[in-house]
Amino acid sequence: MTAATILTLAPAPAGPATRPVPEYTAPYASAPLGSLRTRGGADVHIHRDSDGSLSSDCTGCGEYAWTLRLTTEFAQEHAASCHRPPRLIAA
Structure with missing residues (x-):
């Protein structure tokens, strides 16, 4: 006698299946340490x-x-390898 594996698929439950995943937010940048000039002038x-x-x-x-x-x-x-010029800021 051979054992058999039975797989049963059921439809997903109605409504959200999982809790919403909170979005990642970067920590607050509190202290500027300086700036570096890139090859592109940015x-x-x-x-x-x-x-x-x-x-x-x-x-x-x-x-x-x-x-x-x-x-x-x-x-x-990054500063040594970035060749893009500074982007224009939309007014």
Whole structure:
């Protein structure tokens, strides 16, 4: 005699099947640490966030970066490689 596996599929229950997933929000950037000039003439602004991490944003390509490392090396690497000129700010 051989054991058999029975798989039964049921329709999904009506209504939301799961709880809503909260959206990630970046920590509040509380202390600007400085800016680096990119190859394209834009700026990479570096901030120390309220949780002690570092973040940066590029005014050229718009990249936002975040790191737990307490160095600015990640922003220096981006500044050395970004060739986009500064973006125009919509008025």
